[in-house]
Amino acid sequence: MGLAAKLFYNPEDRENTLAYRVRPSDVQVEEQQERWNDLATFIRERLGSAFGLPVSSWLQGSYKFGTQIRPARTGEDFDIDLGVYLEWPGDADAGDVSPLELKREVQSILDDYAADDANDATGTAEPKTRCNRICFDNDFHIDIPSYHLDRDADVRDLATEDDEWEFSDPKAIYVWWKDQFEGAERDRARRMVRYLKMWAALEFQISSRPSSILITVLVAQSMATIDSESVSGDDEYFRAVVEKVEARMRRSAVVKNPVNSSENLNRLSAEDCAKFVDQLASLRNIADRALGAADQFDSADIWSEAFKHFFPLPKVEEQAVAKSSYHENGMLSVIRYDPDVKITATSGGRRWEGINAVGPIPKGCDVHFAVLSPERFPNGAIVYWTVRNEGAEAEAINDLGHVSGTGFVKDESSAYRGSHFMDVVVKLNGRIIGRRRVIVHVSGLGIPKRNSPRPAWTRLR
Structure with missing residues (x-):
């Protein structure tokens, strides 16, 4: 089982998993x-x-x-x-x-x-x-x-x-699908299909995207050939599925309908199919790096390359001490530059501030994030920002976040009630040297107008 297995699927904390975030509520x-x-x-x-x-x-x-x-x-x-x-x-x-x-x-x-x-x-x-x-x-x-x-x-x-x-x-074909698996194995197969479909939806535009039924059949056929004794957890299973699907598509671009051999389920053009196979190879590389990561946070950050804001980060992370030291094997450890972030939320004449957390603030605020003391970061360090939304309102509007870009400052807004995260990762030469999970608590209240006009009967005539 990989470090991020419980971030893929965890019945005990289902809302903080990829399985939950990619499916409809x-x-x-x-x-x-x-x-x-x-x-x-x-x-x-x-x-x-x-x-x-x-x-x-x-x-x-x-x-x-x-x-x-x-x-x-x-x-x-x-x-x-x-x-x-x-x-x-x-x-x-x-x-x-x-x-x-x-x-x-x-x-x-x-x-x-x-x-x-x-x-x-x-x-x-x-x-x-x-x-x-x-x-x-x-x-x-x-x-x-x-x-x-x-x-x-x-x-x-x-x-x-x-x-x-x-x-x-x-x-x-639905009867065929049901006959491939039983019980918990069918549930896992469904999750594998959803993971791969979400990756494809993020990676390709609709016109060049592999169809849902193509992905479904490829996953089912791949899972039938996986040695279940050699893998454990959805992260390892997913890596195995990706490897099998890539190898299958390299052998032949024709994917026959399992209940109608005259139908090819792959309707991608030759060019789009080649891109699909190449991106599967890139996805396999991401999976290998994530499974070999040093800790759960690093693994989750690497998986986020494939699943963007849909992939959750650990709720509780162990912050490393920001100092230089040597590991027992004699290799120099990475110096930590965990950022502190100042948050300023404004609406009209009202203002809320906090360090690494703010709120509750009302919906409709402009929210400014700024890394404190950016001059302490080494030359070449890049700060990455990712918004991850949670809660019923964000789910209903299908806005679970977005990749917000890079830089020392970032502007967003409070749109949905609930606890939301601005995840900040500092990288140097592609390696994480700092991270911070900033929490923004948003209430269901709007801001009433201040000093609203008095009723006419209260005014001097």
Whole structure:
């Protein structure tokens, strides 16, 4: 088990783990469930009336697999896949409904649903080749792939914008996934998929990003070949998964659908696929360095190269003494330059100050951070700042922080209630020589206006 294993996954402190920070909150899962249930009912009723045929629906994709991640960047959405099935016996081509006719009817239904203000929908997108899309408040959308279903034969065909039926069976691949693992091993596999998906979301833009199903299949196949006796903890498992996936992709860029050998799940271009493999090699290097780090904080800092602000830091750290000494092996230890940080929060005429901690301060403050006595750092030292947000408000808005850059000063703002961290790391030639976790307590209160105008009846006439 590596030094940072409990920062990957720890049921005893779940909120301070990567496993918790990359997934949607329990509240967000519940909100999404309420929305897709309501939408599914609406579509089934309207589609059944339009064609006079039985209609069913089935949740699929990462939500169904239990591998959904929260948006990695501002402006990106949660993604839910809700399949709708128009049923008739026999082949899809034997029916009276064409693929394009089905997709256009679904689009019309989604437009009507979005037009109702009570549904919290922000609108629909132009139909995609294999699905239709409706977008909602709180940063999520639902993709609606439409199928023909022969229930007796248990065969499905996907309607495409090219007016063709495409053989596709989301249920079969989900059953395959479930059969790969049992119990705790399936839970670990889900976490491995989420870790790799979040890394990919941070590393690649949407247009060049490996798909969720590609990552899911690669992780499942990789875990089946890992010697569980040789690894322990999610950090070591993740390193092993990355190594296996990289080796697999170097052997062949073709990743066959395990339930349909004629389908290649890798739809990346040759150039994007090569970049994916190269970045997997870089990720493996990060994992090796993190697993070989000197202490838990250093290991967490290295993992943060891959997972940015989503990777947590230890809550309690042992600060090294800032003096020169020799280890028993005769090597000179690194002199510590743990920074002290002055925090100044202002709002209107009010002001709060602190050293290494401040608050509680209200929401809406401008917050200035400044390293004290920067002249004591050696030449070439670089100060790195990372914001890590916690709490229900930050989770609801999908803002768990960001990498804030470098320098001796930094400006931020207080936006969410809770305890938040500005993590400061000082490096020289890429090696940590100092660190500080600065805590900012934010209350749920806003700042009332001071000396507000008095009622008219109190003024002199």
